[in-house]
Amino acid sequence: MRATGGGGRAGRWTAGLTAAAAVTLTLAGPGVHAASAASGCPGHQVRAVGFATGQLRVYRSGQYVCAVAVAKKPGARRQMSVELQVRGGRPVVDSGRFTRLAGPVKVRAANRCVRAVGAVSGGKGASGWFLC
Structure with a gap:
């Protein structure tokens, strides 16, 4: 052998x-x-909303939902924000001047509707209520 x-x-x-x-x-x-590794959100992507200057990405892992707003062209610092809200609750927001992404923001959303909004340099995208 x-x-x-x-x-x-x-x-x-x-x-x-x-x-x-x-x-x-x-x-x-x-x-x-994994795509979620680059975003900082665990789980699998459940929603993506593109807009002129970027993309809103929403992930789900168990009872938690996580969101980020990603710039279409990373580079210079610019105003960015991401907001995630459970129906009946207050929104969780990350806002500031970032180069690549705003977030991640995370909420516990066991059997409840959620909505997400992302903005990059004046462009904005929203998911509407989902996961109801």
Whole structure:
């Protein structure tokens, strides 16, 4: 029985796979594992609302909902905000001058409607009430 070191068909396939993985990680960057990792929100995306200057993204994980407002063209600091509200509750807001995103903001929304609003440099997007 022959050991599979670097030679043979299996060795070449493994080496090729390793090289392809290295190239993929180099080109894609370290944050390619999940879309929510880049946003700071856990869970899966349940809503995305695009607007002229950015995008509002809403995620859900268990009983919690999380939202961020992401600039279409990151770079210079500009006014950005994100707001998340459970029906009957007060909105949770993150507002300020940011380069890439506002948020994350998180609320507990077990069996309750939520709405989100995101704004970047005067452009605005809103989800309306959902998850009811």
